[in-house]
Amino acid sequence: MLKPGAVAGLAASILAVVFVASSLVACQLFPEIDPISSLPEPRPTAQPTAQPTVGPASVQEFRSNLRGDPPTLDPNLSSWDATAAVVSLVFEGLFKFDDKQTLAPAVATEVPTVENGGISADGKVYTIHLRDDALWSDGQPVRAGDFEFSLKRLLDPKLRSDNASSFYDISGARAYNTALGTPRAPVTRTDMALAGLRDAVGVKALDERTLRITLSDPRASFPMLLALVPASPIRQDILTASGDTWFQDPASYVGNGPFRLAEWVRRDHITLVPNASYAGPRPKLNKIVLNMVIDPQADFAAYVNGEREVVAVPPQQIQAVRNDPSLSKQLVIDSRMATFALQLNNRKPPFDDPKIRQAFSLAVDRAAFIHSAHLGIGKPAYSWIPPGVPGHAPELGKQWAFDPMRARATLAEGGYPEGKGLPPITFEYANTGNNPLYAEFFQDQFKTNLGVDVQLEPMEPAAFTRYVNEARHMIGLFGFGGDYPDPDNWLPSFFRSDGPDNKAGYFNKDVDALMSRAIVEPDVTKRTQLWAEAQQTIVGDAPIIFLYYDERYVLVKPYVVNLRVTPMDTNSVPGNRSLDGVYLLQH
Template sequence: MKKNVFALVSSIAVLGTALAGCGGGQQAAPAPANNTSSEQPAATPEAEKKPQVLKLNLHSEPPTADPGLSEDTTSAAIIRATFDGLTRIGADGKPHEAAAEKVEVSEDMLTYKFTIRDAKWSNGDPVTAHDFEFAWKRALDPKTGANYAYQLYYIKNGEKANKNEAKLDDVGVKALDDKTLEVKLENPTPFFLELTAFPTYFPVNKKVLESNEKWAGEAKTHVGNGPFKMESWEHKSKLVLVKNENYWDKDAVKLDRIEFSMVEDENTELSMFENGELDWAGAPMSALPTDAIPALKDQGKITTQPIAGTYWYKFNVEKPPFDNVKIRKAFAYSINRQALIDNILQTGQLPATGAVPPSMVLNANGYFKDNDLETAKKLLEEGMKEKGLTKLPPITLSYNTSEAHKKIAEAIQDQWKKNLGVEVKLENKEWKVYLEDMHEGNFQIGRMGWLGDFNDPINFLELYKDKYGGNNDTRWENPKFKELLNQSALEADPEKRKKILADAEQILMDEMPIMPIYFYTNSWVQKENVKGVVIGGLGDVDWKWAYVE
């Protein structure tokens, strides 16, 4: 999911945010393994004696702790700690039963029946199938304004309900009784049990929400069903989670507390780690200061992990001069991605000349050449002529506050000036404000990133299916692109489906509403006695099995 504060949070990886998944290309729904603690990282006996407190930093204030409204990696990490979906991604990268103790799938893979286990909310209420039905229909309700509602379009009539073309009662999710949830899908969806481990699919306590619409904004009113519960939330300062004694799998949870500071400056965060005030610094909740990376590498302290995410800039195609495709492509072709990686990022990222990352790649050769100055200059000249311009209007590049985003923006600003003779103004904003401005179209070029919610190309391409889709922001739409994505949902042959999606990505790159820059890696430092933190291949983090040795 997810936007990386650093990618977007890197949503969505230089500092950012996205969600995890794997196996989107399977031909049959995976049968979840039993989610017992023995399948997860096992704590040593010493872990029981050591004070089980983990001290971390959130680079920015979580915009929300409501799973139905979550759209970024920071929010998702807190939500994943305080909620359980029907399934949960384990250390093996596969979905396991969580709030559901049993999953049955029909032969045609269109109907799923989930048996809800005996479990309680953090306030003591029973968790029921009705909580899931309520949460999913609430996210799909157009009045809710959930930017991640499209993740529920795999459910029968989900998209129609979200677009006011069907009633919420027609959506294919129904609590048959307190313990049984029946879900009907539009088409076979091999990665559906990965989706049910994603925050948008998490339950919400209807009674709590109806008594207080702002229930998720404060610790004292927040209610979840996950391994931890919220003890305190001093906004923009500190957030504390404690073990949830009502959690069904509490014996697998070793940590008593997770204490989060909220420091935006990466150098300060690293100093806090080196001074023993933090147990971890860097990804996936923040980033390491780029200037410190060479020394950390030399000292052998840094851990780096490739993740399925793309760092890109978005163009607002309704604002001149980026309402011209040739000018968009000129800006995209004229930057030197490898130089950014070598001189600023320094942790093994790959130049991105397509939208879809290597773990699910559709075209291994990419769709354009990095640092293609000759073509870029020609396109800029042609685009300006088409627009009747002798000089470009003022151009602003926006990014959310972060040392890494700032350095990347400054380097690209410099490249555009040298390579195209273009003057670009830089503008940074606090994360929550930045997100709102992007969604409202208050930008010309804006930084964003995307970490996969599951390991399938559709998750990257469907972002740009609809002009006003929750995570589009570019205001771009293309009928043929949309048609190809719809075709891919009906194609059972994996190779034919891949060809359809590659044709769609070709259109996206031909029209360039987004400018891919690099494919993410996560890099961090951690204390040696911190064990059991699960970081998925999509860059998401789960502290359920973490402990201090």
Template sequence: MRKWVWPLAALALIVAGGCSSSGGGFSERKSDQAANVLRYPIPNNPTTMDPAMVQDGDTIDLLQQVYEGLVGWGTNNEPVPLVAEKWEVSPDGLTYTFTIRGNATFHNGKPVTADDVIFSLERVTNPKLASPVATAYLDDIQGVVEKFEGKAATVSGLKKVDDKTVSITLKRPTPYFLGKFTYLGNAIVPKDGPPADTTITETAQMIGTGPFKVTEVLPEQKVSLAANEAYWGGKPALDGIERLVIGDALTRLSKFKNGEVDMVNLERQDVDGLKNSEFKDQLVYLDRPAIWYVAMNQLQYEPFKKKEVRQAFAMSINRERIVNEILGGINQVANGIVPPGVPGHRENAKVLPFDPAKAKEMLAAAGYPDPSKMPALTLTFRDERPDIRRAAEAVATDIKTNLGVDVKLQAMEWGAYLDKLNKKEQVFYHMRWAADYLDPQNFLSHMLATNAPENKLGYSNPEFDRLTGIADREMDSAKRLPIYAQAEDIILDDAVWVPIYFQRDVELQSPRLSGLRESLFGHLPHTTTQLK
């Protein structure tokens, strides 16, 4: 789920639990930049240090260096073995049998066993832990929902075959199961490590199998990692990684220019100025399977219960202007929900057109001929990201100009934003969803089916549920993709989301940097990354 918290109280516990404090800022970093430590910023404090709780892309990028699941993503955008060296699937497609690597060990030196695997999956589904991602990524396994709802003591679909073998039985054949199972929330932790029913709050509990180990956490400053010399895939080329917490985009860029960080993700407003600069050859463009959209919560705002109101809002927003003028034309206008790179993407799905005159007619027909009589409305968005703010401002301006509806703007700290979203209290919001696995199910039924874990806005359409239910179970790709296309058209017509753009990242990467492993999802763990 790569949404884009980590409360300072929890950070303080982690620091007290074993992290040293060196104080200071970043100005002294340039002098020791020859050290074999990769430095790059993270725009906010990590939201958690517990893989079972992680929801956002920035924190996943950090924690994937530390924790691993049985499977993960490869550079070919396909699931590959990680802690598991192989897997087998039963002829009926229901049972996956994973064999654990003989040389896979935790950071504390203990070998990974089947007991650790079962503990980890039982832990993430423990209702007392209350993981926000458990049912979203494990609900295909027999007994997960029952365990999470407190109706069963254990997950019935998990079985220890022997010390190095685990079997997982699904409720039904699921064509996207392995892709879904790569999610970092399913990472393997030692059974004698983190508590089974509370989140990780101490560095001593932050034990994974990944290529790097956490050594230091300084709130609002940095998280430091050291290479795992006993990593099953071989010691990384880097000695360590430092993730510097830098909220301001201009400061992030300045630190790259000064040689204090090795790569940085750019805001669109900065790209044009770099194209003809000394850094032009260090610009890297990366397409991502992600969509930025505006969502309308029917649970919190009475007018959004009417399809015509949602359609009016959608048709009042000039997406072409936002993408090509305000954001510089780097991203691709989203003419659908399913992004490029994901099977089932269509260049021209049935998105509602920009039509201000029709939008006014529809709003009036829905019972709001005088837009000033509509209840007060605020568009919320993540703070500290200029691109997000600029898009939100444009949306609010379009709605005021083309519909006459006043929309206030509220930037929110990322942690508070996600907390409100999880409680289904975000009313009108600008948000991103990035693929966890390359399947339209991750963007359609996973997000917007009536009982979907990620449906935070009260949307329900029986025909959409029927179609996605059929497609979710169909194993033949040639048959299931057209069914998803029908479901996507329903979503677009219902105007549950207003698609704005498909994401394209732009980074500056230092010429010192080589060996980065890439996938559509982003940078893979830095097992082969090198610094000159």
């Protein structure tokens, strides 16, 4: 689970319910900025301005920033952005995502399918073959047993990994992971009983190069989970010898990725160097220095002063960067694979009526929110799946785009002309960051465009989270940052009736049926159509008010070659997934 405010990592990263807008929290009121129409269009990445005859720099040192000291570098416990940024460079899983966010083999020889024999006819058994040249940084071969150990350790109830529940599709995984209960309701088990549950988990190394994973039910997107950081291989012998602090010492922090840990100076920096045993092409960079500057303004200043090769632009500096003749040429704008919305409690009147939800959606000027309240960051959203994720439909949901006249007419059709007769409506929010300003913006929208008075209810963040979890709210701000590019990561959790993040209480039996079919459908074309039908139905019901797709603004030095900023990168180190191929020109 990704942590808001220090986001990155894995599984269902709900930036939700507290809506601190992670890196978008600004320290000032609404500044004058250019209209949305003048924002630069996204482009691949800053290209070197040097002449083609200029060769590589003699010093290949890439400098970036983690925004703080990682709480851990343990792959199984990777729930923080800084952790994921480092682990993704030191470890390599069975699969990875290529430049087009398509699943590709990494340590595995191929992506399993029914056709190549990697997936059984019933979709429950995966047989994955490993490359015979994959090595650990100490020269030992990567074995199937290293993946078995890692996945079972991830599910170990004593480890209490936030990421474990994402792998409950594996046979026996839930039973093992929940065997000790919860901190509030603990369950006592003998070591023998736990060992039995561990052995029953459906992950088995058949030999040194073959891994078999058995699921309790088919899930077509399951291989994507094996491409995420928490599913990285881990050596049992290393942990046995070094204990729980194995990741703190470069000597015992043995990985199989393109880089290895050279030093970790707490609260200062981490240094990575090439892994000489890496099975893939040797990185061109000789050193990566990841600083730990918490202040984004100080990090930005370091880039301007020539002390960074890449930096995430603080929201307050975006306008200045756009106006700067040099920095504007180094600017990269990319989707963060995150969507933000207003949650409507479908269980409570009047939001149990789709007509009323539609009216409220029509009353929101998303472009005005982005422009005046959000520093011009983001693109208006009318559906849930964001750009960069298969299933994104740019035109879907525009029937609920800002239209005050239709909003009032729709409210009247729902039985509340000019808002007369509506029950009291409250807007709850976590009283932190810019949330009060956002709440006031929407309060004004509903009053001006719909004629409805909405009472604001600021709350302490933890209390707000409990309030939403108990389904007591009416309207709330929330957002979601995805972990992998598939509708499976976006729709079921929020819009299936039994979805763990369905705090809106939305229910549509047709949507449930479509998603149940899509989850198990192996045929990509059929599966895509099922997800499309499900999202179209969801958007028609308007269970929430889709607000905006998040963006990130990144500066890349013109002498940096091959850095690709993608929606799946960590927030702290943009382009981290391409650093194995990056090099620097003379400058």
